[in-house]
Amino acid sequence: MARQQLQNLTEPMYYILLTLTSPNHGYAIMKKVAETTNDRVRVGAGTLYSLLSRFEKEGIVDCIGNEGKRKIYRITDKGMELLLGEHRRLISLVEDGNKVLKGDKNG
Template sequence: MARQQFQNLTEPMYYILISLLQERCGVDIMKSVIDISKGRVRVGPGTLYTLLGKFEKEKMIIETKIQGRKRSYIITDKGKEILLDEYRRLITMVNDGEVYMEGEI
């Protein structure tokens, strides 16, 4: 099921998973997404915690610690595999379009 549901990641999904290559709490994930995307992508708390729940359910991330209301997460091997598949898919798309877009950019 996870393979099909997460076949193509949305931008927020992609950047959240990249962010979780290091252990982070929710606030730090939101800041990291902004940093990684150079401000182009922002994730609000509603979107973030919805996606974290889905990722955790599919064992793409695990919760690493809880301090009061603060919860930290990190990507699992399964999550890394899905992230890497998406990275390769995006590279393939760019490469496929490169010849056709030459001179258009």
């Protein structure tokens, strides 16, 4: 999974990384994504753990310990760079859309 493959994150990827700006375990990540999006985005356990495994292999998140049987994950510097890049990309999309949809003649 090279950087080129992750240029555009899916919604679950984006929200998982956003949630991991504070260390969390899997169940808490699923709850936080649902809360943050008012249940618009729900991440199932299979998707979550598949993405966490993939992110961990690529150095995007780290497992930093255990809370009982639960693994605690956090975003790495590489993951934060990826998240911030995606955030900037999404802002650009919205700004471009606003120019067109709101009739900005300079857009």
